[in-house]
Amino acid sequence: MKILKIHIILSCLFIFSFLSCNQKKEQKVEHISSTQPEIMLDVLDLQTKNRLGKDTVVTITNDPVYRKEKKYKAVSASLLIKNEIDLSKIDPKNTKIVFECVDGYKPEMPLELFLKAKPYLAFQDSDAPKGTKWEIIVNDGNEMNADPFxxxxxxxxxxxxxxxxxYNLVKIYLEPLNKSTLELYPLKNRKLESGYKLFKNHCLTCHAINGIGGTMGPELNYPKSVAEYWKEDELVKYIINPASFRNKVKMPTLGISKQQSREIVDYLKYMSENKKKI
Incomplete structure (x- = not known):
């Protein structure tokens, strides 16, 4: 009788443990695919409606785009977001801000980090030649304009x-911090996580996979993966130094090693077997 009771108790403990583990897994997946609402701000539209806020002049000691000291007419970007969005209804720690640019460039960063940095939305270059709003940007032989923001x-x-x-900013989005994690993370082969992280940090702002990412550069996975029609060694070399393959190429030198480039290519090969129709 005692043995029977012990078996019953152990069975109950096993079932409870199994259910608890499943609940934890479900909670983890639920956290990754957050249902936090997505919010969009059309910055051009806000300017037309005179809702950008009070303007000022800001000085950037070492501007990374113009590579020198610059002055701009600008408004507080953090104050603009706080005025247009009820931040009490979202969790800044689990939210990212995504910037959509005219040319399809789509960088992102944590919202909490962005707000703490006291950023500004520049709408005019104080150093621009007379009769123009912006000084021309020259980068690797290519001329670009920062307009409108x-x-x-x-x-x-x-x-x-x-x-x-x-720059060339037109829209701002607030999205769940882990949006797209399930779609792009190599769940079937976690050894490729390093390549995934490299791709996410260096490539996703310009390129999309299965429709997720920037549109400045070409979609890399659908309908045909870049890993399917490039020779593997050539693709590794191209990612390291695009200018050695194409004159006046827009893709920048990423400053990564050959090993890191190969990890990106391994990740691209994995995603070529996990296509999703756009």
């Missing part, structure tokens, strides 16, 4: 990669 940080080092300095 440019995010700048007077008190942040331009060398701190955590902060994004998007």
């Amino acid at each position: 440019y995010i700048v940080y007077p008190s942040v080092s331009s060398k701190d990669a955590r902060y994004k300095w998007p």
Whole structure:
């Protein structure tokens, strides 16, 4: 009789443990695929409606885009967001801010980090030649214009990669911090996590996979993966130094090693077997 009771108790403990583990897994997945609402601000529309806020002049000691000291007419970006969005209804710690630019560039960063940095939304270059709003940007032989908006940080080092300095800015989105994690994370082969992180940090702002990411550069996975029609060694070399393959290429030198580039290519090969129709 005692043995029977022990068996019953152990069975109950096993069932309870099994259910608890499943609940933890479900909670983890639920956290990754957060249902926090997505919010969009059309900055051009807000300017038309005179809702950007009070303007001022800000000085950037070492501007990472123009590579020199610059002055801009600007408004407080953090105050603009607080005036337009009820932040009490979202969790800044679990939210990211995404910047959409005219050319399809789509960088992102944690909202909490962005707000603490006291960023500004520049709408005019004080150093621009007479009769123009912006000085032309020259980068690797390519000429670009910052118009209509440019995010700048007077008190942040331009060398701190955590902060994004998007120009040609037109829209701002607030999204769950882990949006797209399940879609892009290599769940079937976690050894490729390093390549996934490298791709996310260096490539996703310009390129999309299965429709997720920037549109400045081409979609890399659908309908045909770049890993399917490039020779693997050539693709590794191209990612390291695009200018060695194409004249006046827009893709920048990422400053990564050959091993890191190979990890990105391994991740791309994995995603080529996990396509999703756009």
